Amino acid sequence: MPAPRAALLLIAALAGLLSPAHAQRFDPTEAAILALRQAVTFSESGSQHPRLVALRSLRDPSLRPLFEGLLQAEAAPLRLDGFLGMAELDPEGASASRLRALGDPAFRTVVITECLGLNLLKPAAIREILAWTDTGAYDRSLLVAELNRLGEPWEPEMLGDASSSNTAEVAGLAAMLMLERKDEAPWQAFLSKVKGLLDQDRVLLLRQLGDAARHYRLAAACEPLLAATAGSGSIDRVAAIAAALKWRPEAGRAAVLELARSDRSLRNLMQCGLLMLAADDAVQAEDFEILRAEGGLPAAMADAGAALRTPGTDAGPALAVLLESANAAASEWAVRQAERLEPAAREALLLRTLDRLQTLERPSMHDKLLAALAVQQLIPLNPAALSERVRGAQGQSDVSEAILAAMCDLGTPESAAFARMIRGKLPQKGESMALVTIARTSEGLGAVELRELGRVGGGGGRVDEPIQMQAAWLFLKHSKSAEKALPRLAPR
Numbered sequence: 001m002p003a004p005r006a007a008l009l010l011i012a013a014l015a016g017l018l019s020p021a022h023a024q025r026f027d028p029t030e031a032a033i034l035a036l037r038q039a040v041t042f043s044e045s046g047s048q049h050p051r052l053v054a055l056r057s058l059r060d061p062s063l064r065p066l067f068e069g070l071l072q073a074e075a076a077p078l079r080l081d082g083f084l085g086m087a088e089l090d091p092e093g094a095s096a097s098r099l100r101a102l103g104d105p106a107f108r109t110v111v112i113t114e115c116l117g118l119n120l121l122k123p124a125a126i127r128e129i130l131a132w133t134d135t136g137a138y139d140r141s142l143l144v145a146e147l148n149r150l151g152e153p154w155e156p157e158m159l160g161d162a163s164s165s166n167t168a169e170v171a172g173l174a175a176m177l178m179l180e181r182k183d184e185a186p187w188q189a190f191l192s193k194v195k196g197l198l199d200q201d202r203v204l205l206l207r208q209l210g211d212a213a214r215h216y217r218l219a220a221a222c223e224p225l226l227a228a229t230a231g232s233g234s235i236d237r238v239a240a241i242a243a244a245l246k247w248r249p250e251a252g253r254a255a256v257l258e259l260a261r262s263d264r265s266l267r268n269l270m271q272c273g274l275l276m277l278a279a280d281d282a283v284q285a286e287d288f289e290i291l292r293a294e295g296g297l298p299a300a301m302a303d304a305g306a307a308l309r310t311p312g313t314d315a316g317p318a319l320a321v322l323l324e325s326a327n328a329a330a331s332e333w334a335v336r337q338a339e340r341l342e343p344a345a346r347e348a349l350l351l352r353t354l355d356r357l358q359t360l361e362r363p364s365m366h367d368k369l370l371a372a373l374a375v376q377q378l379i380p381l382n383p384a385a386l387s388e389r390v391r392g393a394q395g396q397s398d399v400s401e402a403i404l405a406a407m408c409d410l411g412t413p414e415s416a417a418f419a420r421m422i423r424g425k426l427p428q429k430g431e432s433m434a435l436v437t438i439a440r441t442s443e444g445l446g447a448v449e450l451r452e453l454g455r456v457g458g459g460g461g462r463v464d465e466p467i468q469m470q471a472a473w474l475f476l477k478h479s480k481s482a483e484k485a486l487p488r489l490a491p492r
Helices: 005-018 028-037 048-056 061-070 076-089 096-100 105-117 123-130 137-149 168-180 185-194 199-215 219-228 235-247 249-262 266-277 285-292 296-308 316-323 328-340 343-359 365-381 383-392 398-410 413-422 428-441 447-460 465-478 482-489
Strands: none
Touching (some): 028 447, 028 482, 048 061, 048 076, 048 465, 061 482, 076 096, 096 105, 096 123, 105 137, 123 137, 168 185, 185 199, 185 219, 199 219, 199 235, 219 235, 219 249, 235 266, 249 266, 266 296, 285 296, 296 316, 296 328, 328 343, 328 365, 343 383, 343 398, 365 383, 365 398, 383 398, 383 413, 398 413, 398 428, 413 428, 428 447, 428 465, 447 465, 465 482
């Protein structure tokens, strides 16, 4: 019995959809543009931000027109990413004139804070902003503090009336800055106000100021902070000691040793141990004996700290013990100290950090972070050892995933060379990640590589979305399609 005409037409239509001719209609340029439009489309959920961060991390000058376009967006979050993207591409950092053009002072404050966190404000731009009459007390205190951190000259007049601000954090930071100019009056006035705060509010405030003193190199504020937190064993005291260990070593050393003597609880000794480990030359090898008597993690901290400060001692075994500890701060510190070891010991510790993922039934995000930190050091040191681990697991283990993620994140010539080394025997996701890494630093791609990059940018590489965003842009760039695509990438 003949099939009805409608059924025949449906069969023909399906056959057309499944035919090789239709499969070849995939347009990688169109797919890349559609993917990138997600990055320039504002969403209340903020989903566009990680996409734009991925593009910003390319540090690609050809993205400048896209970021310039974002500055015209109605949505403030898009304008923020556009401004930061432009600043990250400019050797001079954030432009004061471009900041001025943003208009709204409240939004400018958000941008200034972000730029300071990313070290994007240079002294010339800071001075220009401080010359504006509408620069508020909050901005002034941060900008002058940044000049101090950079070792640049500044005048008290730049602070305006910040030291009398009703915002305690602003008044406190301004008062600490005035201590650098040997003017104690604002600090004494600030302490009078602090006395009226609830205990928990005072602790949080002094903790913030201690962190600020350490970050902004406010050496003259260290002893006053130690005095203000005397008798406290809470986070405010810890922050004050950390600042003093950095900028007033003798005072900080005395304070941390006294804190360790006064409270022998495990929690306090661990906190003192972390302070001492991070103190570099402010703490001597023999000082760590104060931790050792209680055993456990404090003793392990003592072993590592003393070994690193004792010439001729291999600190690798002691760092390995901290690496295996359950304390996140101690284990991360141990991995970061690997660069202070002799080459063979350094490689051994880093490889151990990576390989331990295989021994953990459910590695935590912190375990994976430690592995990624290790890989970033190993790629230029021993790429062959990493290649063996990726290929041996066919790119499907926690170890190989950590290697591939760190490789992509680096975006350096060394990581691109490593990517070429491992390509060819990986699962699809790994092959895609390696190709994107290569495309970031390569001047040109072959026809096969370009076609594959277009597929990844269009969503066919099984990579995480940030890497897809990078692939989409890199495809447009390498295929000479970026200029024509930019008008379609205006913010929405």
